[in-house]
Structure formats: structure tokens, C-alpha cells
Amino acid sequence: MRAPSPHPILPLAPDFEPTHFRQALSRFATGVTVITTFGPGAAKGATLSSQFVGITASSFNSVSLTPPLVLWSLGQRASSLPLFHAGTHYVVNVLAADQADLCQRFATGQGDRFANTPYTLGQAGLPILDGALAWFECHNRSRYEEGDHVIFVGEVERCGFTQDSAPLVYQNSQFSTTHPLP
Numbered sequence: 245m246r247a248p249s250p251h252p253i254l255p256l257a258p259d260f261e262p263t264h265f266r267q268a269l270s271r272f273a274t275g276v277t278v279i280t281t282f283g284p285g286a287a288k289g290a291t292l293s294s295q296f297v298g299i300t301a302s303s304f305n306s307v308s309l310t311p312p313l314v315l316w317s318l319g320q321r322a323s324s325l326p327l328f329h330a331g332t333h334y335v336v337n338v339l340a341a342d343q344a345d346l347c348q349r350f351a352t353g354q355g356d357r358f359a360n361t362p363y364t365l366g367q368a369g370l371p372i373l374d375g376a377l378a379w380f381e382c383h384n385r386s387r388y389e390e391g392d393h394v395i396f397v398g399e400v401e402r403c404g405f406t407q408d409s410a411p412l413v414y415q416n417s418q419f420s421t422t423h424p425l426p
Contacts, residue, residue: 273415340409341421378405
């Protein structure tokens with residue numbers, strides 16, 4: 245049994261500006277994903293690209309092997325937040341190094357992002373982007389509002405990956421890929 249702490253430990257106020265925090269975070273290299281779900285009024289099995297919504301996100305991470313859980317986050321002001329919040333499923337597509345154009349396309353909020361984007365429908369009826377390094381079909385298990393984002397935890401129902409591709413990596417406002425250390 246642990247002895248109680250003699251004094252309550254309280255968080256300290258940040259001693260930096262938001263831009264400084266953003267710059268520090270930019271030093272962390274992350275993979276890049278496109279997360280897809282149903283658009284407004286869409287139904288499972290619909291094949292029109294306008295029935296889908298997709299966003300670029302670099303906040304993806306694993307949570308648990310048993311049960312298989314992953315997480316990602318989306319800003320509270322994102323126009324697609326209500327669709328992801330209410331939806332039962334989504335697909336996390338991990339982009340390969342040669343898919344920077346898809347990253348840029350899904351990062352903007354203009355036009356039909358799925359037009360001229362090759363994909364297949366997974367078992368949940370959502371787009372799995374052709375050429376993705378890996379993909380995870382997820383049940384929208386839980387959501388947590390924290391700060392200016394919502395954290396989504398997905399229970400992975402199906403997943404897949406390719407063997408011969410390098411990942412798309414984003415770090416310090418630049419795209420790159422990984423190479424083994426000598």
C-alpha cells in the first residue's frame with residue numbers, strides 16, 4: 245500500500261506561447277493517414293464518392309493489442325467532426341511515401357476528394373485507398389473531448405498492409421520517408 249502524498253500535486257501553468265509549443269511538436273516525426281467515413285445521408289454499400297468524407301491526420305497511434313485499439317484526434321472546429329462523432333465506423337489509411345498528393349488532397353476542404361482517387365470498399369462499406377501502406381477498419385468505440393480536439397478510439401475489426409512500400413513521414417513541416425540506420 246502506498247502512503248498518501250503529503251501535498252496535493254497540481255499542474256503548473258504553461259510557460260510558453262502556443263507557437264513555441266507548435267514548433268516543438270513539429271520536431272516529432274509522424275506517419276500520415278487519411279481517415280474515411282460516410283458522408284451525410286450515406287448508406288453502407290453506396291459507391292458514389294460524394295457519399296464519403298476523408299481527412300488527413302497525423303495524430304494516429306496504437307493503443308492496445310487485446311482488444312485491438314487505435315486512436316487519432318480531430319479538431320473541435322473541423323466541419324467533418326459531427327460525421328466522425330456520429331458514425332459507427334471509419335477506416336484509417338496509412339499513406340505510403342508515394343502518396344503525398346493524397347495527403348494534400350484530403351488536407352484541403354475543397355471539392356470531391358474521392359474523385360480520381362482509386363479505392364476499394366472494405367467490409368464496413370468505406371473506402372480503403374489503393375496503395376496505402378496499411379489500413380485499419382475500425383468500429384467507432386469511444387470519443388473523448390480534450391482541449392481543442394476530440395480523441396477517437398477505434399476497435400480494429402479488419403486490417404491489412406503492403407510489404408514493399410516506404411511510409412510517408414511528416415516532420416518539421418516537410419514530407420519525407422524513413423531509411424534504416426547504418
